[in-house]
Amino acid sequence: PVGPGGGRAYAPPAERKRFYQNVSISQGEGGFEINLDHRKLKTPQAKLFTVPSEALAIAVATEWDSQKDTIKFYTMHLTTLCNTALDNPTQRNKTQLICGAVKFLETDTVCYRVEEPAALAELQKNEWDPVIAWAERRYNVAIGSSTSILGSNIPASTKETFVSHLASYNMWALQGIEFVITQLKSLILSMGLIDRHITVEKAVLLSRLEEEYQIQRWGSVEWAHDYDLCELRARVAAGTLFAHLCSESSTVKHKLLQD
Amino acid sequence: MAALGSPLRTLRGLLRELRHAGGRAGRPYRDTPAYRHIVAAFRAHRVTSKKLCRAQQELHFQAATYLCLLRSVREHTALHQEYHGKGERSPEEVAGLVGFRLPQQPGEKG
Secondary structure, eight states, rough: BBBBBGSSSTOSSSSOOOOOOOOEEEEEESEEEEEEETOOOEEEEEBBEESSOHHHHHHHHHHHHEEEEEEEEOOOHHHHHHHHHHHOOOOOOHHHHHHHHHHGGOOGGBOOOOSSSSSHHHHHHHHHHHHHHHHHHHHOOOOOBOSSSTTOOOOOOHHHHHHHHHHHHHHHHHHHHHHHHHTTTTHHHHHHHTTTSHHHHHHHHHTHHHHHHHHHHHHIIIIIIIIIHHHHHHHHHHHHHHHHTTTTHHHHHHHHHHH | OOOOOOOOHHHHHHHHHHHOOOSSTOOOOSSSHHHHHHHHHHTTTTTOOOGGHHHHHHHHHHHHHHHHHHHHHHHHHIIIIIIISOOOHHHHHHHHHTTTOOOOOGGGGG
């Protein structure tokens, strides 16, 4: 489907002029809302924009308030994630989302190894083996790695463990987690982030290990390499923050139960 | 656990990013909900006791993640502006690149 201007129907125009002076937050029945002057922000499908977390609302408001003369939608990752959670344009339910996420395990970046060049194979072993070991301990599963072009052979029990672990997150947090997985091309690195075992910078570095290896050998091209690096960091940081802020209430409840 | 460095450094970095991100000139960045929320959160978790350790680590990780987001968006936008933001060259500019000038078409004069 084609929208006005020839773009995809669900994608907004890349930029438009800033049309509001003040950005503020208010609390409505469904959660926190964003006000642009006196207008309430809506999603691309014209639903009222409401988010369950105040901190998330503040961060979204900051995205809108940071825009200067033109609104650069492609930089507003948190807003985009909220719109996706509210509109669910791909119409996937929780089970489908989780299945899609766990499917990444079969060709997880950190499990998919080269045999040559030897230096890269060594780098992969040194950088990726520890993360796999962490995930195997943390989730009590077997994962391993493989140089086969078909990817590693992940036991069904391992997949089941991750399926039921992801099911413990609410739909909003899951959208964030799934987004991070598709960006990093790795379920394991994403779990490392969600469990706060590694930082966003580290996760992105590990995801881009081969690129970094080539960059060290051949040099970096700013308008391509750095551009991609910054964009990936921004998206992964947004997805991670989104997932954490949306699962915050469950963390609070958990703490109360522990006390 | 993630190597996060010093919380103070993260906080300073965050406040610096918020200052850069302030879209409207003349509006003090200290007046924004984001600034107030972050400062309040860091103050609330300043007490160091074993009981709060996990909450502190969670907050610091969130702050570091948000800092990464703000910083990366700013850097990406700057790179975009520099390398991809200028649009296409006009036909005259393209001709000029190889030392040509476009011919004057007969109906265009006057």
